[in-house]
Amino acid sequence: MNNAKILVIEDESAIRNLISTALQTNGYKNDVAPNGSTALLSLSTQQYDLVLLDLGLPDTDGIEIIKKYRTFSTTPIIVISARSNDNDKIIALDEGADDYLTKPFNVEELLARVRSTIRRIQYSETKKTEEVRYFINGQLKIDYVSQTVYVSDEEIHLMPIEYSLLCLLAKNVGRVLTHRYILDKVWVNSIESDLSSLRVYLTSLRKKIEKKSNEKYIQTHIGVGYKMVLIKPTDAEVKNHE
């Protein structure tokens, strides 16, 4: 998706220009919005593939933009914010942001996030047209019909709760899922203290799926949640999918 179109929402002109130039240099078309009202106008009239959003805007809180945008679009949003508080990240993610980057940030890191998010959009678009029986990510394979998990073609035995956790992360590959979101989806009638059991099951799941492979599939966002990383497919796998 070389012609991906990105909206950059940022009030500080120096940062806005830095991001816009970096995107342009890397072949991404982009529009910029210096405040919330311009951003909402662009978002409601244009089609974007990705949105980069600063939370601290002069006229609107970025969280409000996420809320409004999510009523009509599923386009990925990466939050770029000076707010390093875990709670702000959690609110942004729970309202529907996909990922976040804390300021000051490194441009290379931002471009890596942009690339991986765009790769994920392409991936889910391919999946839409394929049978949804299998989830394949690097050496990890889930067969949803037989509820079997393989790593490097070897079957991995998971407890039902580990399997549910893995499926939830897989269905949201590339997205940071907050602890609360995971507990609500996987635990029945979850309570606050379930966070420690989530950690236990997650650790055991990670051990099982990462033992047979060098890949790190599950990323920990300390104080926030977890994300399954979309492993870059090898050329051989890309050919298989063609």
Ligand code: CA
């Ligand atoms: Ca700002």
